[in-house]
Amino acid sequence: MSVQVWTYLLVGLSFALYIGIAIWSRAGSTKEFYVAGGGVSPLANGMATAADWMSAASFLSMAGIIAFAGYDGSVYLMGWTGGYVLLALLLAPYLRKFGKFTVPDFIGERYYSRTARIVAVLCAILVSFTYVAGQMRGVGVVFSRFLEVDIDTGVVIGMVIVLFYAVLGGMKGITYTQVAQYCVLIFAFMVPAIFISLQMTGNPVPQLGMGSTLADGSGTYLLDKLDGLSRDLGFAEFTSGSKSMIDVFAITLALMVGTAGLPHVIVRFFTVKRVRDARKSAGLALLFIAILYTTAPAVAVFAKTNLIETVSERPYADLPAWFKNWERTGLLTYDDKNNDGLVQYVADPARNEVRVDNDIMVLANPEIANLPPWVIALVAAGGLAAALSTAAGLLLVISASISHDLIKSVFRPDITEKQELWAARVAATAAVIVAGYFGINPPGFVAAVVALAFGLAAASFFPAILMGIFYKRMNSKGAVSGMVVGISLMLFYMLKFKFGLFDGGKDAVAGLQKYWWFGISPEGFGTVAMAVNFAVALLVNRFTAPPPESVQQLVEDIRLPAGAPPASQH
Amino acid sequence: MEEKQQRATAYWKINLRYLLILLSIWFAVSYGAGILLADWLNSFRLGGFQLGFWFAQQGSIYVFVILIFVYVFLMNRLDRKFGYRE
Known part of the structure; x- marks a missing residue:
């Protein structure tokens, strides 16, 4: 069977599975819609969190980014x-001990203020929308290459699927489809990695294969070989970097803290039964994520080595079929600058003839390594699982923010549960349509903004939540000013240095690099904005009244695990 | 009430101490070994890996997973000891 037939088969089967699960687990109440009724097992929640977390960026782009x-x-x-x-x-x-539905719920109650809640809602919506548009685009890319429909049709198909199970099932439906999606995506990521690791190093474990000697009997370590190939072509060595240490430090911290502050991840821990289940499922989630994350650098090394060996100095006419297939998508280009009919793949931009998009490395990897068609199809199904699961989780945050945090808590506290559930479904539908629109008409900034969503989360939520738990004296004025100043500073830095908004647009961005504050890139600036958030909050807090007794009691209470109310108590 | 309050305070103190120790390790493997000391550690090798590079792309992630499970174990034990187990 051809790749095409296999792809239709595997993608079709996996979609049928997701829809089947959605019908079986549809939500009947707001509890079920927002937090899956609060009775998800730690194991299921761990897998769902892993799928929720690992987006098209983790599955498709990350190994490619590392490869380059x-x-x-x-x-x-x-x-x-x-x-x-x-x-x-x-x-x-x-x-989890706090036991409500959303992150703005916590911020609003801990800081006893409607303003705090509204600020939190706006941050949640901003973070989630920037993130979700990138997912719909990822769906489009996979469809366009493997099912040979155009990207727009791909986005629409993806929208319909997500719409179906997010709107019908809410958190309950999403949780169980995410469990299935985790299984699909991890299988799809590991199978080709194991195959290729065996091919290249004789070791079936990619994490070890990456550090092993080559299978050709030369006794050379794979990484040494790749460093050598890179040096010869003028690229930086794979194992050493070119970013400054302070920037690496700042980006890593911004991504870590941003991860911990992302509302669609946090909300997953509201779905388990007890406090100790929340701890355990966080551990399981990271374990499931680590399987992919420790494999990704191995895939990067295999793919980069294979790519160089397959194309460098080879006649263009003799290149394998995958090269031409990808050329058709425009994500891989070849331009015979010196008309010698050979492919020059080198660091020097004047002589380099090949441009490879980061995003195709994982998808093209099995083809480059000559793996059977079903493996290639599997990777397509895995990429879709990764993108759809994250999109669904984000859409739920957006819909809960609107129906629960805005309509129910702020504007119309008197609506019935049934009406709220309807509002949630309508909000989810609207969010899917907006996300789909951005997937079809990506404003040039989508890809850039996805990485910055973490900076925004780091600069807003993380300090407010952390101090809400660990600093009893923190009051509402402090926390709100911290969030507002933190996220505004982050937005300003992003607009100035990522989009060149104040200096003449996109073209000015490269020239602005030497003006980066402390030499920190916009991707890493979340670290600075977070520090400013903390500082402002502590300062304002010092000069304003302490929170009321009841709130201090609430903090005491969430610090002890016993007696967590079920998430349904509301 | 007094006794209950004392128990809660003692529990919280031990919890904070666990956090401090575990987060120090978290910092040491990622920011320490993977970034600040990476160049120096790269003069050592672990099979085909330079050590600093290994910490940055493999080792720190393994340690992160272990840290969370150690935390789960410590806290479950603490919950039982203080009678906060659900």
Whole structure:
């Protein structure tokens, strides 16, 4: 069977599975819609969190980014996993004990203020929308390459699927489809990695294969070989980076803290029964994530080595079929600058003839390594699972923010549960349509903004939640001013240095690099904005009245695990 | 009431001490070994890996997973000892 047939088969089967689960687990109440009734087992929640967390960026782009950035790619590996340690130790157990539905719920109640709640809602919506548009785009890319429909049709198909199970099932439906999606995506990521690791190093474990000697009997270590190939072509060595140390430090911290502050991840810990289940499921989630994250650098090394060996100095006419297939998508380009009919793939931009998009490395990897068609199809199904699961989680946050945090808590407290459930469904539908629109007409900034969503989360939520738990004296004025100043500063820095908004637009961005504050890139600036958030909050707090006794009591209470109310008590 | 309050305070203090120790390790493997000391550690090797590079792309992630499970174990034990187990 051809790749095409296999892809239709595997993608079709996996979609049928998701829809089947959605019908079986549809939500009948707001509790079920927002937090799956609060009775999810730690194991299921761990898998769902892992799928929720690992987006198209983790599955498709990350290994590709590492393949081209080498050591510098470590910021994503450490940043997107280390945040779970913060989440598990500093946030998840206490938020579970608090036991409500959303992050703005916590902020609003802990800081006894409607303003705090509204600020939190706006931050949640901003963070989630920037993130979700990128997912819909990822869906489009997979469809366009493997099912040969155009990207727009791909986005629409993805929208219909997500709409179906997010709107019908709410958190309950999403949780169980995410469990299935985790299984699909991890299988799809590991199978080709194991195959290729065996091919290249004879070791079936990619994490070990990456550090092994080559299978060709030469006794050379794979990493040494890749460093050598890179040096010869003028690229930086794979194992050493080119970013400054302070920037690597700042980006890693911003990603970690941002991870811990992302509302769609935090809300998953409201779905388990007890405080200790929240701790345990955070550990399981990271374990499931680590399987992919420790494999990704291995995939990067395999793919980069294979790519160089397959194309460098080879006649264009003899290149394998995958090269031409990807050329058709425009994500891989070849331009014979010196008309010698050979492919020059080198660092020097004047002589380099090949441009490879980061996003295709994982998708093209099995083809580059000549794996059977079903493996290639599996990767397509896995990429879709990763993108859809994250999109669904984000859409739920957006819909809960609108129906629960705005309509029910602020504007119309008197609506019935049934009406609220309807509002949630309508909000989810509207959110899918907006996300789909951005997927079809990506404003040039989508990709850039996805990485910055973490900076926004780090600069707003993390300090407010952390101090809400660990600093009893923190009051509402302090926390709100911290959030407002933190997220505004982050937005300003992003607009100035990422979009060149104040200096003449996109073209000015490269020239602005030397003006970066402390040499920190916009991706890493969340760290600075977070520090400013803390400082402002503590300062304002010092000169304003302490929170009321009842709130201090609430803080005392969430610090102790016993007697967590079921999430349904509301 | 007095006794209950004391118990809660003692529990919280031990919890904070666990957090301090575990987060120090968290910081040491990622920011320490993976970033600040990476260049120096790269002069050592672990099979085909330079050590600093290994910490940045593999080792720190393994330690993160272990840290959370150690925390789960410590806290479950603490909950039982203080009678906060659900």
